[in-house]
Amino acid sequence: MVSTTPVSDLPEKNVSRSSAWGVFARMMRVREFTLIVMIVMIGIALHLITGRFFTTPNLSAISLGFATSAIMVFGMTAALVSGGFDLSVGSVFAMGGVTAAIALRAGLPIPISILCGVGAGFVAGLISGLLITKAAINPFITTLGMLGIARGVSLAITEGAPLARLPEEFFIFGQGKTIDIPNLIIIALVTILIGDILMRRSSAFRQIYYVGGNEEAARLSGINVDRVKIGVYVLSGMLAALAGVLSVSRFTVADPGTAVGEELRIIAACIIGGCSLRGGRGTVIGGLLGLIFVGFINNGMILLRVPVYWQQLSMGVVLLLAVGFDTLSQRWQVRSKGHPNS
Amino acid sequence: MIPLLEAIGITKQFPGTLALDNVQLELLPGEIHAVVGENGAGKSTLMKILAGVSTADSGEIRFEGHPVLATSPREALLLGIAIVHQELSLVPTLTVAENIFPGRLPTNRFGMVRYGELFREAGKVLQKLNVAVDPHAAVEMLSIATQQLIEITKALSLNCKVLILDEPTSALTDHEADMLLAFLRRLASDGVGILYISHKLNEIFATADRVTVLRDGKYVGTEKISDITPDEVIRMMVGRELGNMYPPKSERQGVPLLEVKNLRLPDSQASNNFTLYEGEILGFAGLIGSGRSELARAIFGAEPKAEGEILFNGQAVTIDSPKKAIELGLGYLPEDRKAAGLFLDMSVKLNMAATVIDKVSSGPMVSPRKERILAEQYVQRLDISTAGIEQEIRRLSGGNQQKALVAKWLAIQPKILIVDEPTRGIDVGAKKAIHFLLRALAESGVGVIMISSELPEVLGMSDRILVMHENAIVAEYHWENATEEKIIRSASGN
Numbered sequence: 088m089v090s091t092t093p094v095s096d097l098p099e100k101n102v103s104r105s106s107a108w109g110v111f112a113r114m115m116r117v118r119e120f121t122l123i124v125m126i127v128m129i130g131i132a133l134h135l136i137t138g139r140f141f142t143t144p145n146l147s148a149i150s151l152g153f154a155t156s157a158i159m160v161f162g163m164t165a166a167l168v169s170g171g172f173d174l175s176v177g178s179v180f181a182m183g184g185v186t187a188a189i190a191l192r193a194g195l196p197i198p199i200s201i202l203c204g205v206g207a208g209f210v211a212g213l214i215s216g217l218l219i220t221k222a223a224i225n226p227f228i229t230t231l232g233m234l235g236i237a238r239g240v241s242l243a244i245t246e247g248a249p250l251a252r253l254p255e256e257f258f259i260f261g262q263g264k265t266i267d268i269p270n271l272i273i274i275a276l277v278t279i280l281i282g283d284i285l286m287r288r289s290s291a292f293r294q295i296y297y298v299g300g301n302e303e304a305a306r307l308s309g310i311n312v313d314r315v316k317i318g319v320y321v322l323s324g325m326l327a328a329l330a331g332v333l334s335v336s337r338f339t340v341a342d343p344g345t346a347v348g349e350e351l352r353i354i355a356a357c358i359i360g361g362c363s364l365r366g367g368r369g370t371v372i373g374g375l376l377g378l379i380f381v382g383f384i385n386n387g388m389i390l391l392r393v394p395v396y397w398q399q400l401s402m403g404v405v406l407l408l409a410v411g412f413d414t415l416s417q418r419w420q421v422r423s424k425g426h427p428n429s
Numbered sequence: 430m431i432p433l434l435e436a437i438g439i440t441k442q443f444p445g446t447l448a449l450d451n452v453q454l455e456l457l458p459g460e461i462h463a464v465v466g467e468n469g470a471g472k473s474t475l476m477k478i479l480a481g482v483s484t485a486d487s488g489e490i491r492f493e494g495h496p497v498l499a500t501s502p503r504e505a506l507l508l509g510i511a512i513v514h515q516e517l518s519l520v521p522t523l524t525v526a527e528n529i530f531p532g533r534l535p536t537n538r539f540g541m542v543r544y545g546e547l548f549r550e551a552g553k554v555l556q557k558l559n560v561a562v563d564p565h566a567a568v569e570m571l572s573i574a575t576q577q578l579i580e581i582t583k584a585l586s587l588n589c590k591v592l593i594l595d596e597p598t599s600a601l602t603d604h605e606a607d608m609l610l611a612f613l614r615r616l617a618s619d620g621v622g623i624l625y626i627s628h629k630l631n632e633i634f635a636t637a638d639r640v641t642v643l644r645d646g647k648y649v650g651t652e653k654i655s656d657i658t659p660d661e662v663i664r665m666m667v668g669r670e671l672g673n674m675y676p677p678k679s680e681r682q683g684v685p686l687l688e689v690k691n692l693r694l695p696d697s698q699a700s701n702n703f704t705l706y707e708g709e710i711l712g713f714a715g716l717i718g719s720g721r722s723e724l725a726r727a728i729f730g731a732e733p734k735a736e737g738e739i740l741f742n743g744q745a746v747t748i749d750s751p752k753k754a755i756e757l758g759l760g761y762l763p764e765d766r767k768a769a770g771l772f773l774d775m776s777v778k779l780n781m782a783a784t785v786i787d788k789v790s791s792g793p794m795v796s797p798r799k800e801r802i803l804a805e806q807y808v809q810r811l812d813i814s815t816a817g818i819e820q821e822i823r824r825l826s827g828g829n830q831q832k833a834l835v836a837k838w839l840a841i842q843p844k845i846l847i848v849d850e851p852t853r854g855i856d857v858g859a860k861k862a863i864h865f866l867l868r869a870l871a872e873s874g875v876g877v878i879m880i881s882s883e884l885p886e887v888l889g890m891s892d893r894i895l896v897m898h899e900n901a902i903v904a905e906y907h908w909e910n911a912t913e914e915k916i917i918r919s920a921s922g923n
Contacts, residue, residue, distance in 0.1 A: 288794045289793050296775070296779070301771065304769055304783070307769055308784045309755035317710070348477060
């Protein structure tokens, strides 16, 4: 068979120039690697400045701080990879917690109550998913609507008042420890690990990347696009509600006004971690690292006694830097590869 | 005669690639000058340099005898050099007039657009160029061919002397392409110099005055069309004899594989009947919009059909989704490679595994080993040039991308493969490879349905040819009785 080999399509020519710098440059292109390097550097810097960063109480406090967020990162990564996003996670978080609290106060057993909370998230996600696929309403509008609905439901059924006086045994998830490690951190880590493995390796979750990469091509390749998308929003809703339930277990009250704006924090973390708003790209671990990265910077600011008002600013700056760096490096890469005839 | 545009010793280096190496080109006033070469030969790079989109590392460009240096498309436009890219740059929702004068709309002193004047001016320009389009029409309502004319009108409304066209007919049917080419000849007779990049040699031989051939970034030569044959041009392009572009026809008589009965497309009265036999290549000819792709997609379950019955191996089947079609052993290679075929940001490996996620899995998990073996097998079998299976597919040439898409369908081990414009916009070498691949597939017993708007390809490849007109199959030819004239006549409804 005759083959033609356009010179421009043989990137080995570029790789052949590779040196230590080339290897480094390529590793830097893997977002997780960059983030780990930066996280470690920030940690060391903070430890050197304050002398109390790498201490068990501080690290444990930071981890507890974003354990529930980490659970939501899995669902949000899936939504982003599919080419959408879920703006309702903060509200569903509150609704999940409130629902579980009501079930507990009604005297239902703890496992059933947790299921009720998670079930509320399932319903919210299913409705979003159905609207996005069957009614073809775009994810922004759909989940923005769900953000209002879930928050409204939480406020309405509680009449705006936090629910307290929950059974003591329920607090074991949020406050208990197993061999000195808080249960909440264990649950978050296990969720993240399972999520990462599923997203990387499972054939069911692999379909999310195809859908986000090119929806039409995915459909023509025999992937049931609607089912994948509905699944993604159901997953995101359930995880957000689960996180909400765990948060109630930790703080002992279900506050219908909690986690306002959490969705943007999670989306930002995922994007810092390498997700793209265009879909098809991103890992769960990346999202977790994004969360840790921002968490470290905020913690550093607290340790350095920077007024709390500046924390929002740091989030914004980090987000823009991460995305800006990515866009520029891609453009640079394309330019240097040079596609004479593409 | 002083050349209108002259490029001398143009060299352009990209990291790792010498895209252009001491290339020359000369364009005379009133000349249609074709530039040909395989993908990667440097045609587009040269055109981009001439149009100010990028700059050369060395070399000189002379416009009407004077050295010039255009560093932006705007400067080139002011000189009188306009380029029309392969992808149209029109705004679909705006009117023709607004698209002809973007950024220089006539305004009153409050900065408001004077629409009366705009439409009058646009009307004048269109009339001068003999383009019969209403300046009030929204661009999205026009055919691709007409949009192309608008794009050219836009370029010429600035009184350009040099017009550069990058594969202007790749999305057009033969009839529309003829219209466009006639239009170009008229322009040339008014003294405009036209540089014309194309893969289609028949068009070049019907239209151009001279042809310049590039190969691997080097200048091979410039010849008068009247002094050269298509075979000689191909030889200059590939640097070797390519042999026949089309494999020999099949002699086998297969059993019916797919029977389509009374299939009617939505919004159409015509019901279609045809049978695909084992081991044959069934060509579908027709104009763009004649319903060939819609019919194929209806069979594949990707688009709704109004009614109709499909028999597969003699059994009635319901195909209501591509998933169902794939389970039965049907594959469909869509016509729009980028929009509907490729996962551009993903690796060659993942693109190939898209149809067979379950086959490359062990239990619920994807097996990296199976995935790798699958991809490596097809890269080797289809001779795909890529840096590796992890390479992003967007970095491959059009021909290699197309081969990878074929691989994705071979992976399901199809019994029927529908290919829609399988060689659009890819270079001759890859084109020939895909032709032979399709024939080899048919020889192994697969029924192949090939939709193509290129008549030589339909004639060269098909064992039987069905012609469609307005959502209906209107004619059938055995390859021995088929001619271009007969097909064109059937396709235009005569």
